[in-house]
Amino acid sequence: MPKKPVSPLVTFTTTLERVGQQMNANPSTIALLSQPQRVIEVAIPVERDDGSLSVWHGYRVQHNNVRGPYKGGIRFHPQVNLDEIKALSAWMTLKSAVVDIPYGGAKGGITIDPQELSDRELQRLSRAFIERLGKNIGPTTDIPAPDVNTNAIIMAWFTDEYARLHDGAEHVQAAFTGKPLSLGGSQGRDAATGRGGLFVLLEYLKQLAQDSKDMTVAVQGFGNVGSWFARLASEAGFRIVAVSDANGALYHPAGLDIEQLYQALKTGGTLDQNVCYPKLSVEQAGQQTANCELISNQQLLELDVDILVPAAIENQLHDN
Amino acid sequence: MPKKPVSPLVTFTTTLERVGQQMNANPSTIALLSQPQRVIEVAIPVERDDGSLSVWHGYRVQHNNVRGPYKGGIRFHPQVNLDEIKALSAWMTLKSAVVDIPYGGAKGGITIDPQELSDRELQRLSRAFIERLGKNIGPTTDIPAPDVNTNAIIMAWFTDEYARLHDGAEHVQAAFTGKPLSLGGSQGRDAATGRGGLFVLLEYLKQLAQDSKDMTVAVQGFGNVGSWFARLASEAGFRIVAVSDANGALYHPAGLDIEQLYQALKTGGTLDQNVCYPKLSVEQAGQQTANCELISNQQLLELDVDILVPAAIENQLHDN
Amino acid sequence: MPKKPVSPLVTFTTTLERVGQQMNANPSTIALLSQPQRVIEVAIPVERDDGSLSVWHGYRVQHNNVRGPYKGGIRFHPQVNLDEIKALSAWMTLKSAVVDIPYGGAKGGITIDPQELSDRELQRLSRAFIERLGKNIGPTTDIPAPDVNTNAIIMAWFTDEYARLHDGAEHVQAAFTGKPLSLGGSQGRDAATGRGGLFVLLEYLKQLAQDSKDMTVAVQGFGNVGSWFARLASEAGFRIVAVSDANGALYHPAGLDIEQLYQALKTGGTLDQNVCYPKLSVEQAGQQTANCELISNQQLLELDVDILVPAAIENQLHDN
């Protein structure tokens, strides 16, 4: 029987308090970090293409701006809830501080399955959300970024709406990151989260004085983060033995050819509709190429690998 | 055994939906009114006089601004919670619309017992709350007012802090109502809620073609609203037979002399520490003046009177 | 053969120069008044309901603001052109000055037949126009008003869009006049132009020491201006013997019952579809009630009346 997932916010505050005690941190500091400075929750009415009206809920949680303007993604997902967004905003504060960039932490989202909307409805929803957030965001205040199900196009809508509301018809591009390149976006933004994960891993192995050569890796999730991580890690010499998506995982002990897999999925489809792309030929790998198999996400998590990369969503790892 | 109080928000939405059906209202309208347009929730760190730091929670709920800027009080009370504030903000929208003034509805509060704070702490809390609300309030946006435990002094702090944050060191008095007269407050603000209640009652009786002369009235609550209502209603010819505060109620079937009672309580004290001030002398009232007695709030609510005025807090009236 | 209409701008500048010479005015003053201070011309792309895109042209001419913020209507009409708008803006400067109100003169318009648009297209057009005008209008700068084919609803769209673009989602109602009453419009706005014309006429007759009693009046045009003038003048004792709309004119020498006519046309229809509503019964008027007839607009202009009221559009009156 599946256990009820632990609240991400409880996970955060529990961890914060435990670490605080270990560090002998000032209780006031822990108290300040254990809750966001500001939560904005909005109702977003959107006219549907058939003329009817639907109302969705959106959130922006501004956790802490002591080190710089609030920064964090906006996600569109049916499971978005305030508890999760609060927790993610807090982790953003800590992540910015750990890598010493002058930003604070924030997160936002709309509780919606964006696939239920037409493109025009999705645009209206995106614009209405920015209008409702009003003066709570901005280049020196709070700078949202793409996140689950929000891409460069949505950032372009956000930016354009923000510009309309604040400067007439001008471009106010600094209010959002993750924009299309042609509208002032940054090169490399697409791969950044996956690449960042790899950088951290390599630094960690360097500290452990371990050689990454042929280390085995299982990657849970093959979205933007997981696929970029897998491609770049594969290039860097890691052996990616398993990757998964919502429908299941491909597993090959001798390593998968991630680039072939990525190209095969670029035009759509899921992993379980694909054959294995072993990294080694039969000759190179011996009998192992026959071992390619489709396994479940749960099985992937339990593989005996050197490195397990959780690149899906929260609450995948738990005891029992 | 006391029943768990019904959520004020559920009371609101249930009522809204029932009325919507009776009116054949557009479901979209009901959907829009059933939730606030924007909720702002903030953590408010305040330095205590002893140098330590406490963090409180504050809320501002902006229910609807279709008819004009958001408008509604800010209360400081240990039982303040988001559910209650949402409900009260919604009633503000409806109340403004019913009397056709060009304002929308809002409400706010901080979950705190202000008596636990020194005056200087209370001032710091008040100022920090306004700072955290940031650009979400203002003269053309959202204009807070006094409410439970917030008075003209607190409005002065709010106004001064708002002015500091928005205009250098200037006075931006239109951002708050309920200020002291010397800082641009309006005459009559003090009595306004009680007087307004009396006006509505008189209009209603006019519609019913009933004479208010000697109608019997029981007033639950003798704070700002209840005491002003009682004084003004008494002047207008109603017979106030009972008034209560948190400690109990004074009851006299021939009517109480509200003005005497009010003056006696002006310098502090509770109703149960007072003798009855019968409105009529023994001669005028006969045996009745002997009937003065101290009853419970519950008994007051069950008195056989023409008019019962609930002027305390929410959820006092319920079946059994 | 109809003569080519004289350019309204030429009419204005010719008149201005002639008057200037008669007044021995400073040539610099005449030079400054002979042209607008600023002309804004915009292309307005609007998404049609079928997904295609149409582009219309709009204008705002700000003639002179020496005496106060620019003020003047915005009209939607297929014959709108820059020459006409410039001339009308100049007359606005003079009209404001003559009646000594602290406004300058402006005028604007979009070259479009609004009947070709759906309501949703018309709203999008109205909002896009305001967005393109950008920071050139505003409560202390330039305050548009309704004009030909623009009504209180369009002013509400203008106001709402202006508010969205300038203050988040707030109401910035002072940027437009002619709004619906419920959004801060002024009572009497509807009748104001017609009533103002009557006031001027009455003052003029007072100067001439003439009695208006039973003066005969022909009113060309039965739109907002003409119908209000006719109704109010009729109330004031004038005998309205003819009124016209685009299809023709109703003429009755003994006077028309304007109020009846107005009520009959309220739900649509044109004058030529209506019977005459003589002001006097057969008994009162004798044979005259038989004289009711449908005449042309041209015939109306040539009626032998005391007062001719041109309440249609420009360039109706010319020699031959």
Place this chain on the structure above:
Amino acid sequence: MPKKPVSPLVTFTTTLERVGQQMNANPSTIALLSQPQRVIEVAIPVERDDGSLSVWHGYRVQHNNVRGPYKGGIRFHPQVNLDEIKALSAWMTLKSAVVDIPYGGAKGGITIDPQELSDRELQRLSRAFIERLGKNIGPTTDIPAPDVNTNAIIMAWFTDEYARLHDGAEHVQAAFTGKPLSLGGSQGRDAATGRGGLFVLLEYLKQLAQDSKDMTVAVQGFGNVGSWFARLASEAGFRIVAVSDANGALYHPAGLDIEQLYQALKTGGTLDQNVCYPKLSVEQAGQQTANCELISNQQLLELDVDILVPAAIENQLHDN
């Protein structure tokens, strides 16, 4: 007999439509590009040194800002007219897009011969123009640049006036390009247009795989653009055989020594007042140095050269 010059705007729109058809472009896109988004036309009253008042006309045409803030020069020239400015603004949009810089297209000008004004009048005119443009320009909105007859000094006046009107007495230097170096101008701005033309030419020859060594070049115009182009192209190995100014052209088949010519003209004068500066000595060039001659602009245009550089004004090239 000289033909009436084709309207630059007609040239633009004709070209746009032809290219659009060749590209199968979306007709809406062509419709949007065929006209400016916003035209601002202003009357500019200037007090003359003798105390009288003159009024000039100025224009700013904002063609398209989809790719970034409007950008383009402001020219002072007696032939400035709206048709020309509209066309030039449109070409600016295309030029910015072709070289992929994040700006849109604009152009502006005042219809005046600046030589008729004293320096102080010219300064007053420049400042008054910026004041009349008001909030339509700015660092994130529309950033003017120097153009025909407007130089770094005028940009300094523009910038100072803009700063006065928008920030008290401060420097808001990002609102204009082409300022003096000491006021934040960019190094190389002076040569930029000519140098840019040379870069484009070199890239084009590279694509054609042609060697530029000793290619013959005729340059029409020896103002800022023509002289810089000629100097830089000469340095780069091109043989500049003819250059012209308003009074005529110097022609030498063996090439002119552009640098000597440039230095000779720096202190004033026209080309026809100068001797030829042959690039080659008699020994180097043989008889050719004798061929130096003064020819007309028309003859220059018809020279048999590898490259003809039209660096004067519009409408110089036409059939017949």
Place this chain on the structure above:
Amino acid sequence: MPKKPVSPLVTFTTTLERVGQQMNANPSTIALLSQPQRVIEVAIPVERDDGSLSVWHGYRVQHNNVRGPYKGGIRFHPQVNLDEIKALSAWMTLKSAVVDIPYGGAKGGITIDPQELSDRELQRLSRAFIERLGKNIGPTTDIPAPDVNTNAIIMAWFTDEYARLHDGAEHVQAAFTGKPLSLGGSQGRDAATGRGGLFVLLEYLKQLAQDSKDMTVAVQGFGNVGSWFARLASEAGFRIVAVSDANGALYHPAGLDIEQLYQALKTGGTLDQNVCYPKLSVEQAGQQTANCELISNQQLLELDVDILVPAAIENQLHDN
């Protein structure tokens, strides 16, 4: 030998401290009131008509804004100095408080004899002063008024320059009082100071239960304040026996006909160039009309009258 005049600032602080002690005022309050909150001192370069440059000094002292925005005049006078302006700003704070209007106190000035400037230089000086004051003044901050040698025209220049600097080319009329009526000035502003003095005098006499009928009055100064006071007091029944200007005083024990005197001086001239206008005819007054004489200012101050009105400048009254 004339004594060195006492510093107006010392007079103020001495008085303040003495009164503070009498009132047992909080020493912090006295400390706060004994000095201005903010002093702005500017150098004002002005281009002379001959092209040279002069630099003058200007001041704005903002004494206290606890009760509302700073308010006070700006004077142009060769003796303007910081000490005097500080003192006058402090008295403004007290004067506003005494009559309970929601303003604080300020004062300003330029050390200049305005008669040395041409009208165009005076305008440039006025505008440059406002530019230098920058964001320190404004409708909600500090609202200057006319004072010695500054009139409605100068207020119009101030207002226009303020508008140019803050809102493009719009009218921001609330930043200054004392403007011409046609630019939004208030009726009665001209007479206000004199009339206010009379009101205070009448109230004071009412408290003393004294009849003002035929009280004798000497008025030192016949500028705006003195002449209006004298005219209005004369109308109110006081007997004005002497008035003075810089050249001397007219004295007539039976009273002067102030209105006649005022009309005689309207077109220029000084009192000593005028004959006496006795209020009473010879018949009415008997021998007294012969007593008309020209006296010195010093003599006026020592006349035996019921009321002495010092309406000139500071430091006229002193012992010995």
Place this chain on the structure above:
Amino acid sequence: MPKKPVSPLVTFTTTLERVGQQMNANPSTIALLSQPQRVIEVAIPVERDDGSLSVWHGYRVQHNNVRGPYKGGIRFHPQVNLDEIKALSAWMTLKSAVVDIPYGGAKGGITIDPQELSDRELQRLSRAFIERLGKNIGPTTDIPAPDVNTNAIIMAWFTDEYARLHDGAEHVQAAFTGKPLSLGGSQGRDAATGRGGLFVLLEYLKQLAQDSKDMTVAVQGFGNVGSWFARLASEAGFRIVAVSDANGALYHPAGLDIEQLYQALKTGGTLDQNVCYPKLSVEQAGQQTANCELISNQQLLELDVDILVPAAIENQLHDN
């Protein structure tokens, strides 16, 4: 007997005029530079920790912004006075111009001994000063820096208060330089003044074609500027023979080991409490190490050295 120090402002204006005459400078230019454009003087009330109120005086002098925004330090010192601040602001204008950075000159200060305040009082004072300066400072207007007794912490308070007053609760870091690195400060700021002095010295010696090797240097003052200069100059090969602080000077003809001295003083203490740290060992220097002695500041100024570095405060150098 010590002579009365010359006013720094007189020193400045005298020098300016003399140089102006030598340069044949335009007298208007000298007139403009001889006085600041704007002086702001404020009273700063601060609540003491014991609840009482103290009022201090602060200044900001904005000398000239022709070349860019005002720039200069703010010092907290009991001898701060307007005369000194005016002079220092003027030198800032010249220093910025000499090294051709696009800033003007300013200076500010509060007349206070910061050691008399607790940390919390110092913070309140710092914040109140920024509030009183209001809109006179800002990133494009006037950018203060640290100076005598103001460090990175105080800059952080300034920045935070500025941010609170101007942008809600956001960071507006460009308004001040000298902030802590973690709040956006620049690396190297600490050493910049001393290092800059060394750079200038080295450039000067280069012009004189002199070798700096073993040049003897006496440094008056061992605060931020003097100690950094001494350390860097020592590294660069100069022989620092004497350094002083308020209590006296250490002198050693063979040179001091500045780095050792600096480390010894880092944890507090004064020079006179320290032994000499000769740069050379006994062997290296011979008898000289015995010569180490404690001398007075006056003696230091009269040492026979190649270079004397006045790094204390103004008015140390004078004849006799």
